[in-house]
Amino acid sequence: MKNFFDLSGERIFITGAGGAIGGATARVMSELGAEIIITDLKAPTALAEELGKGARAIALDNASRKDVEAVFADVGPLDAMVDCSGYYVKGDWIDGGDDWEALLQRTIDVNVKGPVNLVRACLPAMKQRKSGRIVLTGSMAARNAGSTLAVEPAYAASKGGLHALVRYFARQVADQGIVVNGIAPGAILTPLLISANQPFATETYPMKRLGQPPEIAWPIAFLCSRGTSFMTGAVIDVNGGVAFS
Ligand SMILES: NC(=O)c1ccc[n+]([C@@H]2O[C@H](COP(=O)([O-])OP(=O)(O)OC[C@H]3O[C@@H](n4cnc5c(N)ncnc54)[C@H](O)[C@@H]3O)[C@@H](O)[C@H]2O)c1
Numbered sequence: 001m002k003n004f005f006d007l008s009g010e011r012i013f014i015t016g017a018g019g020a021i022g023g024a025t026a027r028v029m030s031e032l033g034a035e036i037i038i039t040d041l042k043a044p045t046a047l048a049e050e051l052g053k054g055a056r057a058i059a060l061d062n063a064s065r066k067d068v069e070a071v072f073a074d075v076g077p078l079d080a081m082v083d084c085s086g087y088y089v090k091g092d093w094i095d096g097g098d099d100w101e102a103l104l105q106r107t108i109d110v111n112v113k114g115p116v117n118l119v120r121a122c123l124p125a126m127k128q129r130k131s132g133r134i135v136l137t138g139s140m141a142a143r144n145a146g147s148t149l150a151v152e153p154a155y156a157a158s159k160g161g162l163h164a165l166v167r168y169f170a171r172q173v174a175d176q177g178i179v180v181n182g183i184a185p186g187a188i189l190t191p192l193l194i195s196a197n198q199p200f201a202t203e204t205y206p207m208k209r210l211g212q213p214p215e216i217a218w219p220i221a222f223l224c225s226r227g228t229s230f231m232t233g234a235v236i237d238v239n240g241g242v243a244f245s
Pocket of ligand 1: 015016017018019020021022039040041042060061062063083084085086087088110114137138139140141184185186187188189190191192193
């Protein structure tokens, strides 16, 4: 019997792979046997070389529909598509200056329009093959909007939208062999979090610590496995018990 968590022979596309969680995800799934295609704003070529086994690196801005469609037309059939990209820049809608509007726009472009571009572009080939797994990265911020950390409002709103999209897309393709799930990480020690430059009261957290990128990569690998055949529209919390949905 096939090990349902083995990814040997699977072709998996990971975007945001130049980042901490995306990079860890590429490493974990490569170790599980997958052939990896990785993208980011700058092609993550060093990571592709490290992974070997035919891994391919591509430069792609997910906010550009035209570029996303061109890349998917070029990469060929995929078993799974994972979006680990994300945009988080601190802004203040209430007391801040006028730049909040541009910040909101870019946040929505990357965190909402980007995933829509990606899902729309990868679906036709998956529908044709009647098989596919899609994973989008949301956030605990969408659930609690800052009760455990000082969350940026555009970011929280964008991730709330993304959680809704997971459920929407899941229902649209549920009868076509394609599952769509999401992951909602808590505070994970990555450049995105460090750039936010805020203190964390980790002594009040159930596990007394922040998460590490591989601790998000492992659940994503599960969501890309055949073990998810009856699981779709779920956004799973991976936050060390800080919040429950
Ligand atoms: N680190 C955390 O605490 C945390 C918590 C919850 C959710 N998340 C989410 O996890 C995901 C990964 O974040 P991370 O912590 O690894 O951050 P990261 O900054 O290390 O990685 C994010 C990557 O996204 C890429 N990116 C940004 N805009 C892009 C675009 N338009 N097109 C393509 N790529 C783009 C960046 O270049 C970067 O490499 C994001 O969706 C983030 O919102 C992170």
